[in-house]
Amino acid sequence: MKYNDVILQTVTKFISFLIFLFAIYIFFNGHQEPGGGFIGGLMTSAALVLLLLAFDMETVRRAMPIDYKTMIAIGLVFGVGTGVGSFFFSTPFLSQTFGYFHFPVLGELELTTTLAFDLGVYLTVVGATMTIIQTIGEDK
Amino acid sequence: MEIIMSILAGFLFTVGLYLILTKNLIRIIIGSSVLSHGAHLLLLTMAGLKTGAPPLLGLNADTYVDPLPQALILTAIVISFGVTSFILVLGYRTYKVTGAAETDQLRGTDTDE
Amino acid sequence: MSNWLILPVLIPLIAGIVALFFPKRVTAQRIWAFITSLILIGVNVFLLTYILANGIMTLELGGWEAPFGIVLVGDSLAVLLTTTTSLVTLPIIYFSFSTIGVGREKYYYYSFIQFLIAGVSGAFLTGDIFNLFVCFEVLLLASYALIGHGSTKTQLKESFNYVIVNVVSSAFFVIGVAYLYAVTGTLNMAQLSQRVSETGAEPIITVIAILFLIVFGLKGALFPLYFWLPGSYSVPPTAIGAIFAALLTKVGIYSIFRTYSIIFNEDTAVTHTILLVLSAVTMIIGVIGAIAYRDVKLILVYNVIVAVGFILFGVASLNSDAFVGAIYYLLHDIVIKAALFLIIGALITAAGTSKLSGMGGIIKHHPLLTWMFFISALALAGVPPLGGFPGKLMLVVGGAEAGHYIVVAVMMIASLLVLFSVIRIFLQGFLGEPKLTHAEQHGSIKAQMPPIVFLVALSVFMGIGAEVMYPFVESAAQTLINPQAYIEAVLGGEA
Numbered sequence: 001m002k003y004n005d006v007i008l009q010t011v012t013k014f015i016s017f018l019i020f021l022f023a024i025y026i027f028f029n030g031h032q033e034p035g036g037g038f039i040g041g042l043m044t045s046a047a048l049v050l051l052l053l054a055f056d057m058e059t060v061r062r063a064m065p066i067d068y069k070t071m072i073a074i075g076l077v078f079g080v081g082t083g084v085g086s087f088f089f090s091t092p093f094l095s096q097t098f099g100y101f102h103f104p105v106l107g108e109l110e111l112t113t114t115l116a117f118d119l120g121v122y123l124t125v126v127g128a129t130m131t132i133i134q135t136i137g138e139d140k
Numbered sequence: 141m142e143i144i145m146s147i148l149a150g151f152l153f154t155v156g157l158y159l160i161l162t163k164n165l166i167r168i169i170i171g172s173s174v175l176s177h178g179a180h181l182l183l184l185t186m187a188g189l190k191t192g193a194p195p196l197l198g199l200n201a202d203t204y205v206d207p208l209p210q211a212l213i214l215t216a217i218v219i220s221f222g223v224t225s226f227i228l229v230l231g232y233r234t235y236k237v238t239g240a241a242e243t244d245q246l247r248g249t250d251t252d253e
Numbered sequence: 254m255s256n257w258l259i260l261p262v263l264i265p266l267i268a269g270i271v272a273l274f275f276p277k278r279v280t281a282q283r284i285w286a287f288i289t290s291l292i293l294i295g296v297n298v299f300l301l302t303y304i305l306a307n308g309i310m311t312l313e314l315g316g317w318e319a320p321f322g323i324v325l326v327g328d329s330l331a332v333l334l335t336t337t338t339s340l341v342t343l344p345i346i347y348f349s350f351s352t353i354g355v356g357r358e359k360y361y362y363y364s365f366i367q368f369l370i371a372g373v374s375g376a377f378l379t380g381d382i383f384n385l386f387v388c389f390e391v392l393l394l395a396s397y398a399l400i401g402h403g404s405t406k407t408q409l410k411e412s413f414n415y416v417i418v419n420v421v422s423s424a425f426f427v428i429g430v431a432y433l434y435a436v437t438g439t440l441n442m443a444q445l446s447q448r449v450s451e452t453g454a455e456p457i458i459t460v461i462a463i464l465f466l467i468v469f470g471l472k473g474a475l476f477p478l479y480f481w482l483p484g485s486y487s488v489p490p491t492a493i494g495a496i497f498a499a500l501l502t503k504v505g506i507y508s509i510f511r512t513y514s515i516i517f518n519e520d521t522a523v524t525h526t527i528l529l530v531l532s533a534v535t536m537i538i539g540v541i542g543a544i545a546y547r548d549v550k551l552i553l554v555y556n557v558i559v560a561v562g563f564i565l566f567g568v569a570s571l572n573s574d575a576f577v578g579a580i581y582y583l584l585h586d587i588v589i590k591a592a593l594f595l596i597i598g599a600l601i602t603a604a605g606t607s608k609l610s611g612m613g614g615i616i617k618h619h620p621l622l623t624w625m626f627f628i629s630a631l632a633l634a635g636v637p638p639l640g641g642f643p644g645k646l647m648l649v650v651g652g653a654e655a656g657h658y659i660v661v662a663v664m665m666i667a668s669l670l671v672l673f674s675v676i677r678i679f680l681q682g683f684l685g686e687p688k689l690t691h692a693e694q695h696g697s698i699k700a701q702m703p704p705i706v707f708l709v710a711l712s713v714f715m716g717i718g719a720e721v722m723y724p725f726v727e728s729a730a731q732t733l734i735n736p737q738a739y740i741e742a743v744l745g746g747e748a
Contacts (some may be wrong), residue, residue, distance in 0.1 A: 160421070176420065178425070179427040180427065182428055185431075186431035186435035187434055188435070208434075211736070212434075219387070219423075222394060234413055237404055237405075237406055243413075
């Protein structure tokens with residue numbers, strides 16, 4: 001089967017990167033403002049799904065050889081890991097802390113331990129969504 | 141406002157239950173998801189729909205709405221996202237293995253008796 | 254120190270996550286699962302002794318104070334249950350090594366088991382209604398995965414029913430939480446207990462109580478809501494069936510225990526009478542099923558339903574003797590159901606069928622299995638001095654104290670019929686004419702014996718060592734009868 005979807009493919013090449021960027025913006029925007037790992041992750045998987053629709057599964061897999069099941073596991077490690085950290089500082093489980101750091105270019109920024117937790121959520125959501133879509137999409 | 145939302149939640153429940161009681165697997169899955177959304181809407185409504193700013197630190201408003209129901213509903217939505225995606229895969233597997241897209245084809249057991 | 258309270262949830266969680274990284278190395282998976290469940294037992298036993306010595310332990314997650322944040326409460330009931338859970342998990346995991354099959358083991362079987370245990374322990378420990386919902390969902394998701402694990406035809410059929418039933422009941426759970434929050438303005442169990450006793454027997458509280466009874470009744474297989482159980486517990490492999498029968502319904506029962514003793518204790522004339530009637534009917538229905546079926550798995554599954562009736566009868570009686578009995582019976586039932594399911598699993602391996610008509614004379618080749626079954630059958634029925642006896646005795650005493658003589662009589666008759674239903678397996682399956690020659694035997698069950706012996710020994714200990722167990726159970730019952738200590742531990746002294 002050969003479809004002529006030049007328009008979709010061309011647009012996707014451009015759009016998917018915009019979605020990725022916006023997803024990353026949303027992800028870092030979390031904690032104090034609306035945003036965070038969950039919707040950032042969903043948005044990233046939306047971009048990946050768009051790629052899957054425009055190209056076929058094999059092409060996407062060659063471009064991004066990621067094992068999404070391992071991605072879930074890594075995400076969970078981040079999520080649980082931030083909680084476990086509290087054992088070493090003898091604070092209640094899942095306690096959070098934050099600090100201000102100076103970055104080159106970006107300037108003064110607030111970093112929290114919640115960011116690590118959110119990263120875990122992000123990875124888990126992307127991993128889980130993509131695993132499901134691949135499972136259903138794989139066999140014809 | 142609460143009345144309208146309650147009626148809407150009830151409507152979602154009706155739709156969800158109707159879909160769950162049909163035979164088609166996909167409809168049942170969609171129905172279960174609609175039903176959960178009815179429950180989420182009810183959760184938000186029951187805590188009172190007050191007028192106030194969203195509970196965000198960045199906004200300097202006089203009043204904020206109660207953040208707890210929003211936290212609860214967020215958790216519930218994430219859970220129902222997970223469950224719905226699981227049922228989708230399960231329904232797909234069921235269709236693949238048994239070849240049945242409707243529940244009445246799933247009745248009975250395969251054991252020889 | 255209080256951080257230790259999260260460990261019964263955290264250890265299985267971490268164990269499950271780490272196991273995700275090497276799914277194809279079956280030996281490593283087995284060793285890892287075994288070691289982590291050993292550690293879990295150690296931690297739980299330590300927590301149990303600590304709590305008995307120092308009173309109720311609480312942990313405010315993230316440092317948010319009690320009525321606002323999520324709090325974990327380790328009273329003796331919760332920790333007794335997590336300890337029993339871990340004691341049952343170890344033999345079931347061992348049993349899985351030889352029965353579950355490499356194909357399943359490669360597809361994250363041990364991870365799912367660990368996540369299930371994390372959810373169960375979380376549900377026992379939490380002090381917040383919404384967090385209870387979250388833990389329920391964790392364990393349910395793991396159980397959805399396990400029930401369909403391996404994707405055989407019958408499993409898929411039953412798992413679809415099971416999932417839909419539970420999704421609907423979860424929706425009702427959310428609704429119940431919504432109403433409760435609207436009426437009381439809190440979801441912390443201790444504060445709920447306070448607020449509800451301040452408002453008194455308001456009709457709306459009674460309605461919410463019934464709503465929660467429906468939700469937990471669905472999870473715990475109470476009378477009109479048990480219909481999903483026989484199918485979904487009998488189709489997966491016996492190791493999974495064992496962990497379901499031992500733990501899943503018990504979480505529902507535990508939740509009824511908690512909510513009906515410390516929160517909904519005002520309008521008992523309505524709520525506890527309904528519970529009483531339902532528990533009696535549950536016993537009768539369960540026993541009818543147990544006698545009617547000729548399939549050993551189904552006989553056991555209906556016995557799970559009978560036990561639900563027994564335990565909830567204790568909650569309905571609402572006095573300290575009945576609570577002691579119900580808790581004791583609950584703990585013993587976790588152990589004995591796991592034991593019986595594993596024995597039946599070995600029996601099916603040995604006989605090659607689950608139909609009673611197809612088996613016989615198992616005693617000839619498997620005498621140890623036979624006698625293990627005999628002991629656990631007697632323990633299930635509550636023959637002294639075995640494990641089921643002290644619980645049942647206290648249930649009868651407590652029931653009589655509360656004046657529910659008819660239900661006590663129903664319970665006695667049900668116990669006898671339970672004995673009949675399992676002894677029939679013994680007579681037809683284990684004794685009787687051998688149906689298979691030795692050459693036809695379907696497989697060795699040597700590797701399956703150690704976990705069975707361990708569980709039966711545990712059950713016997715619970716009977717003979719009732720003296721040792723009593724102070725633990727007594728203090729668990731006290732926190733239910735008198736929620737003041739619980740409230741003070743969670744909310745601080747000002748309560």
